[in-house]
Amino acid sequence: xxxxxxxxxxxKPENLIYSRTKVLTxxxxxxxxxxxxxxxxxILAEVIDxxxxxxxxxxxxxxxxxxxxxxxxxxxxxxAAHGRAPALATAIKRLNPNKFVFTYQGxxxxxxxxxxxxxxxxxxxxxxxxxxxxxxxxxxxxxxxAPTTLEGMKTAxxxxxxxxxxxxxxxxxxxxxxxxxxxxxxxxxxxxxxASVRKTKAALRKAFEYQKDGKxxxxxxxxxxxxxxxxxxxxxxxxxxxxxxxPFYELGDIKVDGELVK
Amino acid sequence: MANIIGDVVIDxxxxxxxGVCMTGCPKGVLALSKDVNSKGYNFAMKVNADCxxxxxxxxxxxxxxxxxxxxxx
Numbered sequence: 001x002x003x004x005x006x007x008x009x010x011x012k013p014e015n016l017i018y019s020r021t022k023v024l025t026x027x028x029x030x031x032x033x034x035x036x037x038x039x040x041x042x043i044l045a046e047v048i049d050x051x052x053x054x055x056x057x058x059x060x061x062x063x064x065x066x067x068x069x070x071x072x073x074x075x076x077x078x079x080a081a082h083g084r085a086p087a088l089a090t091a092i093k094r095l096n097p098n099k100f101v102f103t104y105q106g107x108x109x110x111x112x113x114x115x116x117x118x119x120x121x122x123x124x125x126x127x128x129x130x131x132x133x134x135x136x137x138x139x140x141x142x143x144x145x146a147p148t149t150l151e152g153m154k155t156a157x158x159x160x161x162x163x164x165x166x167x168x169x170x171x172x173x174x175x176x177x178x179x180x181x182x183x184x185x186x187x188x189x190x191x192x193x194x195a196s197v198r199k200t201k202a203a204l205r206k207a208f209e210y211q212k213d214g215k216x217x218x219x220x221x222x223x224x225x226x227x228x229x230x231x232x233x234x235x236x237x238x239x240x241x242x243x244x245x246x247p248f249y250e251l252g253d254i255k256v257d258g259e260l261v262k
Numbered sequence: 263m264a265n266i267i268g269d270v271v272i273d274x275x276x277x278x279x280x281g282v283c284m285t286g287c288p289k290g291v292l293a294l295s296k297d298v299n300s301k302g303y304n305f306a307m308k309v310n311a312d313c314x315x316x317x318x319x320x321x322x323x324x325x326x327x328x329x330x331x332x333x334x335x
Contacts, residue, residue: 005291005308005309005310005311005313006269006308007267007268007269007311007313007331008269010267010268010269010331010332010333011269011271011331012331012333015315015331015332015333016329016330016331017268017315017317017320017330017331017332018317018320018321018328018329018330019329019330020326020327020329021326024326028275028276028325029324029325031324031325032278033278033279033280033303033324034278034280034281034282034324035324036324037324038323038324038325038326039322039323039324042323042324042326191322192282192322193285193286193322194286194317194318194319194321194322197321197322198321233281234280234281234282235280235281235282235284235285238282238285
C-alpha cells in the first residue's frame, strides 16, 4: 500500500457531512460499475429518508436492469409485469390514498411495452410519482435498440446506427406525457455530475411533495448512461451522454404546477 | 479564516472502481488503486491530503460507498 492520507482525528459524528442513507439496504448493487441506476436509487432513498416517509412509501419495480430494485430500497415494494408498473401503482394508490407510491422504470419498460399504461395513468392524473430512467438502450438483455435510441446510435440490433427511415424516430416520452392534462409536474434531469445529482434530488423531492398535496401525476425522467451497453468506460459514457444525449433530450422542467414551461 | 479539512472513507469492498468519483472531485484527491478488492475491482483511494469535505464524490458515487467528514482546523 502507498502512503496513508487518512485523518482519523476528524472522523467524528459531529463532523459527518455525508453517509449512505439507511433507506438503502447493505446489499451490493448488481449494476455495472458507473451505472446511473445506483445514483438514482441512492437519491431516491435520500429523498424518502429526508421526508421521513420510509414507512409510508410503496414502490413498484419494473422489468429491466432495475427489476431487483426491491433488494436495495428498504421500503415496501411490488413487482409489476413488464411495463405495467403505472397500472399497479394506480391500484396501490387508490387503495392506499395516504401512502406515497412511486414507480421506477427504464426506457424499455416505460417507453416500449408499457407506453399504453404510462400514457393512461398520466392522463387519468393518478397521484403517483413515475421515475423514468432513460439510457437509450435495452441494458439488461444485452444492448438492443430501444424506442429512445438516438438517430445514428449503434446498438446490438442496429450495428450500423439507427436509421430513421427504417427504424422510426426516437420517442420523447417526457414531452409526450407533458401534454396530457393529468400530469402536474414533468421534468428531465440527469445524474452524471455532482451538480446534476443535486438538481435531480431536488426534482424528486418536489415530485414527492406534490404527491403529498394530492396533485396529479409527477413524471421525472433521469437521463442516464449505460456504459456496458454503449461499450464505453463509465467516464467516457458520461461524456458521450453530455455530447449526444443532451442535445436531443434537453434537461430541465417541462411542466410545473400543471403549466407547460417549455 | 479557519482552514477547512475533510476526509473521505471509502468502503472498498463495495466500490466497483468505476472512476466517476475522480471526475467529481475538484481537488484530485481520488484515484483508482492498483490493488483489487475481493470482487477484483480496482477500488478508489486517496492520493493526497487535499480533501475539503465537499462531498461531491459521495454525491456522484453510484454505489454510495463514500462517507465524508469535514472540520475546521
